[in-house]
Amino acid sequence: MFDRIRTYVAGFRGSARAQSAGPRERRAHNLFDAAAAYVSARAEDDQDGIDEAAAWVSPEALSFGVSELACRAVVALAQERGASPRAVARDLLGLPAA
Known part of the structure; x- marks a missing residue:
């Protein structure tokens, strides 16, 4: 699941950088653009x-x-695993099952 997110964001980040090559071509980023780029950069x-x-x-x-x-x-991973979002979140954080 996270590999799909990383792959998507990596492709997105590459195209966003190509689009911002010149001052005229620079586009505004929304908070979801920023969040996706920020999280993928943190992961890498x-x-x-x-x-x-x-x-x-x-x-x-x-x-936000x-x-x-x-x-x-977490919701997507929970659906993929057939588990509750709470169980997935706790597992991702290394916490014991509730």
Whole structure:
């Protein structure tokens, strides 16, 4: 599941960088663009990518976007595993089963 997200975001980030090659071609990023780029950069330990994505939106908007991405990822992974979102979230965080 996360590999699919990483693959999608990696392709997206590459096209976003290509689009922002010139000052006229630069496009505005929304909070979900920023969240996807930020989380994938964190997963890849890419500090430049983290800094770039964090500059696209306000810290509050980035926080909301990351939270929404986490919720969607946990729900998708729970459906894939046939488990509850609570069980998946606890497992991802290394917590004992509730």
